[in-house]
Amino acid sequence: MPQVYFIGAGPGDPDLITVKGMKVLGQAQVVIYADSLVNPEVLKFARPDAEIHKSAAMNLEETTAVIEKAVAEGKLVARLQTGEPSLYGAIGEQMxxxxxRGIEYAVIPGVSSLFASAAALKTELTIPEVSQTVVITRLAGRTPVPENEALHRLAANGGTLAVFLSSGMVSAVVAELLKGGRTAETPVAVVYRASWPEEKVIRTTIANLASDVSKAGISRQALIIVGDVLAAKDKGLVSKLYDKGFSHGYR
Structure with a gap:
């Protein structure tokens, strides 16, 4: 059994941690959690005597030293990451x-803010004849983006776009979407702090995106979802799966 677990703590609501993640967290003697993003309420699942480390002010060398020391002492370590660790979670460098150091570890997946946002919007991200593709991306900022993954290039495919870490550059998002061929009337949703008590949802269009986000005072911790799936329910567009005339092996 590994002594170190990277655990996806979910998007905010502490009850959205997985059962497996909760069980491991409840056994760990050492917990390192991203206190700038992970809801501290998740720590209610930790053992009372757990050694807690807040990682917001720690660098990679410091978090690694905590893990290495704990492992040497035979302790179980839970490294809590926000959302789903494989998406913008910077776990690659930690692993x-x-x-x-030859330290064995495992990863427990979590609920991404993308899916918490879809739940808040009561929206299906993949609807036949509308979009069967979801592209997860971000704008370049302090972290660069490869040129062939520029937002305007990805926007050109017509699928559903989930734009992370870019709500502070919303005017640039608008410019890229229009450059990629999306129309000003294309539906957009912005979900701020999905599943947290202070969650905010904005439904708008590309044309009004920048002004609506500015009015709401949102500049970080928000996900931007773009695509016609956001309006498909209003237009009565549905899949064939539950159509009475559609034969299928699984429902």
């Missing part, structure tokens, strides 16, 4: 450090 690489553990690989160098």
């Amino acid at each position: 690489a450090e553990l690989d160098k």
